[in-house]
Amino acid sequence: MSLPVFSLKNYQLQTIASLRRFLEKTVELNDADTAFYALTKRPFFQPPGLPGLPYVCLRVPTGGGKTILAAHSIAVAADAFLRCDNPTVLWLVPSDTIREQTLATLSSRAHPNRRALADRFGENVRVMTIQDALYAKRADYDGGAVVIVATIQAFRVEKTEGRKVYEANGELMDHFSGIAKEQRAILEAGPSGDPLPSLANVLRMRRPMVIVDEAHNARTDLSFDTLGRLSPSLIVELTATPVTPDEHKPEKGIYASNVLHHVSAAELKAEEMIKLPVILRGRADPRDTISDAMAWLDELSATARAEENITGEFVRPVMLLQAEPRSKEKPTLHADEVKKLLVDDFRVPEEHIVIATGDSKGLDGVDLFDRDCKVRFIITQQALKEGWDCSFAYVLCSVAEQKSARAVEQLLGRVLRLPHAKRKHHEDLNRAFAFATTTSFQNAANTLRDGLVNNGFERVEAQALVRAVAEPLHGLEPGGLAHLHEEAVPFELDFQAFEKNIHTLTGGRVEFDAERQVIRARGALTDYDKTALLLALPDAAAGMVEALVHKSRGARLKSIGEEQDAIRFAVPRLAVKTAHGLQLFDRGHFLDIPWKLENDDPAHIMDFFVPPRQAREEAHVDVDQSGHVNVEFVTDLHEQLMLNLQERGWTKNALVNWLDRRLPFTARRDITRISSTLFISKALDLISAQTGMSLEALARAKFRLVEALVKVIAKHRDGRETQAFQQALIPQGGLDFKTSAELELVFEESRYAYREPYKGRTDFRKHLFRVIGDLEPTGEEHECAVYLERMPEVKAWVRNTSQQPNSFWLQTATDKFYPDFVALLSDGRVLVIEYKGAPYFTNDDSKEKRLVGELWADRSGGSCIFAMIEGKEFSRIDAAIRKGG
Template identity: 80%
Template sequence: MTLPLFTLKSYQLETLATLRRYLEKTVELGDADTAFYAITKRSYVPPPSLPGLPYVCLRVPTGGGKTVLAAHTVAIAADSFLRTDAPTVLWLVPSQTIREQTLASLQDRANPNRRALADRFGENVRVMTVQEALYAKRADYDGGLVVIVATIQAFRVEETEGRKVYEANGELMDHFSGLADGQRALLDAGPSGDPVPSLANVLRIRRPMVIVDEAHNARTDLSFDTLARLKPSLIVEFTATPVTPEEHKPEKGIYASNVLHHVSAAELKAADMIKLPVVLRGRADPRETIGDAMAWLDELTATAAAEEKTTGEFVRPVMLLQAEAKSKDRPTLHAEEVKRILVDDFRVPDDHVVIATGDSKGLDGVDLFDRDCRVRFIITQQALKEGWDCSFAYVLCSVAEQKSPRAVEQLLGRVLRLPRAKRKVHEDLNRAYAFATTTSFQNAANTLRDGLVNNGFERVEAQALVRAVPVIPGFEERGSAFVFEEALPAEIDATSFKTNIETATGGRVEIDLSTGTIRARGALTDYDRTALKLAMPEAAAVVIDQLVHRSRGARLKVPDAAQEAIRFAVPRLAVTTPTGPQLFDRAHFLDIPWKLEESDPAPILDFFAPPKPAGDEAHVDVSTAGQVTVQFVTDLHEQLSLALAERGWTKNALVNWIDRRLPFSSRRDITRVSSTLFIAKALDVITAKTGMTVEALAKAKFRLVEAFVKVIGKHRDEREKTAFEQALFPQSGLEFATSSAVELVFDENRYGYNQPYKGGTDFKKHLFRVIGDLEPRGEEHECAVYLDRLKEVKAWVRNTARQPHSFWLQTSSDKFYPDFVALLNDGRVLAIEYKGAHLASADDAKEKRLIGELWAERSGGKCLFLMIENKEFVQVERITDHESEGTC
């Protein structure tokens, strides 16, 4: 059976690329600290008890897919840092519930998490618990990837399960035969001086990579000491809320996370991973809050039905209700009472409601994605079961006033995920909704924003992403509820059912006999509609429908900034073809596939040198405190090679192995036949020059992969640069046009960035509420200030790099993203690239200028391009005043 293709999002690819660069840099420099600074330009916090160890954090907000990223991390670490085909991974999770879920996903061959492992290690994957690891044989580890999923408590010697990890176990004896002295130095020894046959010692031999899920729960001295006992090779943590430098307090045993890469909420939103913005509505009375929320759930349900008719995608919106805790001292709206209100006052069928608190297991065995599932309301108190996830949850309703962001943090995370990570045609289905019982609407909004921050969002983003709707526009407010009226048909005598109506709706619908009208206080639900139709004559059905419709007529409109009314479309550079304009990209100047075998293999010697003679054991030193110090990189690789016996190699086997290890970026335009022919020729060059045998080359196979990545990159750069320049010549036969047929429309819902702007300048003309990837200081910031104050500019966008919905132009090897794109008052578009004087003459800058000026030239004066150097911002004013060719 062919499994459906799972494709990583752009921000996920960028996250993994950053990790790969860091691990490669650590190997290159031999130092985790220096490598971290080289990649991030920030200081590294060495983990206590783990000197020299690479320990980094990938910060991903709720809904960003941390588990699938962690699964892909395994292959990246194995190839770029560990250099082994048989890594051992210790996958630590915060709770037993998450452990069971992670195990299930990694053991399911159809799950994207397991497939991420299988893409690199094939069928040689063993996923196990600690209990299973106590009986695993040496062949299980030697044969491929081993993943042990556990909580960190399972490795603490103070715990019952933890003691088993460190105790002698006869089932593990085969791991300890034929150990080299360097390996024995790593291990705990028994009274006889021989290594204790324990699981802890097995892990020490294997130098496990450690993945820590929700790592902010495991950054204490106790956790670091526990990890140090297992002699890990590196640690990668995944969390939405890392320990910040401000929270770093070593004297209290709390250590800041080394955040290597941060994913923003905007990137998740642009990638269709989460529902944003969160639309907030507040009411003082909890029953009115519930009524509003139910009515909006009905609206969303109708919208979802329309969505299915349009796209075929089934979505059934669900509401989460946050109840109060029971109290002996005062009456509360606890979970059972909220259910009673739903069933008795709002006539909700009992099987539409489940209670999911600590004692109630209403969600157990319930598949909310099943079309026949009847559950629409889930009542909880503070938190649903850990790991619970249903993207159908759209509405969060809090019946008690919440003053702490922690009280809404976890539930808010439950309503953020977008079903199927796919943007919906109906905009209401791309948003999440919160209905709060509150006497202070501003406090409710701030609490909700704080809840977003606790889910891993930046505070600047949270301010923009919570949209408060305190008033229904266009309707009169009477008392504490909005009132809607409809005239009853003259032939209907309401006297007989007046009392029944008011009872059936809990007083939210009443009959005024003096005027012959039916009046609704607040929005009516589908259950109200049903109750009214059952209580009233059939002749009133039309009036009931009208009343329900009117009560919902004030839909939750999101307040729009004035800039959102501006349509900002940028025509892009196209190639004219018989079938119409095509966006100019690599395919127009490169022959694909590329015949790599025709390239010269000799430059491989520029990137590969024979390894220096190494001892037959790792260089390990045991300190007087009992801690093992290792030269991370060389000695780590030697230790791992000692733990594995190399199989017999042939040249063909080595060629195929290297070919499979080439990353996609190296072989994206090369057939396997072409790459294997080139690899074979290059190995012949190395053998002729160095005299290395196939066995010697096999021992250096990971270094060979690095060399091939570099030599292929060198050949590709030369090929692409030449082809790109030839494509722009008039003789190339390509006809260029800057065309609106392939335009990019800037959309706030698609605006992605890595970090929001946190400076103090109040920019008036930026198209969107949040500005992405603009440092508060520096020359680019000065350029933005100049642009914002220029009278000729109507609106501008900080054009963020490597985001899927940013404006780009093709260069020989990459996409070029100008720093700023502005819409002028006369309708022209201006693209600006800022370069410091020391960068302006670089080859990439020349290509950017060339393609930018071609884009402007072929626009017929509609587009302008400017490359600014050394703060010469006055050029912006000159070019916007100039009405001619549109280049500078």
């Protein structure tokens, strides 16, 4: 049976690519510190007791899929850094609950986490607990990837399980037979002086890659001491809330994270992973808060049914109610009281409610995704069961006034995930909703924003992503007559019977005015109120009940959080006329596919391949300022891992096929397998002839060969693509170009993605969206943005972010080109600006961008303008507008 295809999101691919670049750079420079600075331009914080260790953080907000990224990082580390087929991985998690969940996903062959390992290691994957590892044999490690999932506490010697890690264990004796003296030297010795046959020593020999999930919980001296005893090869931490450089206080045992890559909330939103924005409503009375939240949950449920009629996708919105803690000093709305309130005052059936607190396990065994599940209300206090996740949770309702962001942090994270990671047709189903009991609406909004920050969002993003709507749900002031909604009664009504059956059942939200003969609703009526009315009144009242419920919820209810007077900003894109209609111009229009790589000269591989012996000698020649020779981390690591390696007998064909399989997709995307294997075979012959390396020596250097092959193929491809691209753009190239609105890109705030939000002080009022992405607060690009902002001809502009799925791009010879700014002019024309510093204005890359940008403008029929600005010559923008007009 074939498994469904699982594809990483764009931001996930970029996160993995960042890790790959760092690890490759670390090998190239033989130094993690220098590699980190080269890629990030930020200082590297070396963890205590782990000199030279590559230790980096991937910062991913709640809902971003940290576990799948961790699974994919193993193959990246094996190829780009460890250069082995049998990595040992220690996967550390914060709790036993998360450990069980992680083990389950990594063990299931149908799960994307396991398939991320299978794509690289096939069936040669062993997933273990600590208990399994205490009995695992040497062949288990030699045969493929080993992943040990545990909590960091399990490796602390004061714990019973931890002691077993460091104690002699006869089950592990075969790991230590016939080992080299270099290996013996790095192992902890027993009383006899021989290496102790412990699991800790097995790991020290294997130099494990360590993955730390929710790493902010594991950055203490004790944790680093524990990790140091296991001699890791690298550490990759994944968290939403890393320790920042400002919090770095080694004297207090607090160490900053080395954030290599940061995923923004906007990237998650654009990739349809999370519900945003969060719409906040506040009321002073907890019963009013619950009433509003229930009414909106009813509306969302109706919207979800309408969505299912369109798409077939089943969603049943659920509410999380945050109760107060119990108190001996004063009465509180604790979990049991909230349940009683729901049942007695709001007539909610008990089967629709579960309590999930530390003492109550109401969610155990409940499948909220089951169509027949009746649960709609989950009452908790501060934390749900660790690892609990249900994307059907849409509404967060707090009956207590929250003054601490930590109090709402975890629950807020529970309502952010978008069901099935797929954007809905109805906009309300793409949002999360918070109803707060508060006497200070501003404080409630700030607390909610702080909760987003604690879930890994930037503060600037949080300010824009919490839409605090101060007026009540119904658009009228609470408590006054305007808050009452009424309908005339078209029949005789027994007031006393009504008072007894309805007024009480609805908690006073429905009453009868006998003098005026009207039924009146005080506040929003829920579906439960509606049902009570329909059952208590004659069939003739159905229309009146519907009208009353609708009025009570407010005619503007469906407009919660919707934007007013939004500017539609659409950009025509460059297309090619073909027999099949217009097609976006991309690399497929100027490249012959497949590419016959075997016809290219393999001699250039010697520009990139360094034989291991030479590289090893060069790596050790490194003297610091005091004259001491440094032993370099990466070189020592590779030498130690080689001692564990038992190479099989290789044939040339086997090595060629192995190398071909290891070429990443980016290297072989337009090459047939026959072409790549022929080229690899020629390259091996050439290397052997020039270096004298035997087939066995080439096999030992196979990861170096992969690296060199990727680089030489890229060099050949660059030359081929540049020539083909330039040929395609000239009039004689045979392509019929048109810049067409038929293939337009529409800028939408919900799909606007960026890495970092703008944090400068300039107030940009013409930017299309609340948050500006990837714009430094100072510098020449910032000055260009200010110039655009002040131009009277500009109606709106967008900072066009690079490599995001919904940004505007033009094809160049080798990749996509993302101009810096796109502006909508008052006369309807579109202006695209690429800013270049003076040193880069005339290089080949800029020439290509100018060429395709001017073609895009030329084929638009005057509706589009392209300007490449050099230095601070912003007057060229004015000239381009006048010329285009």
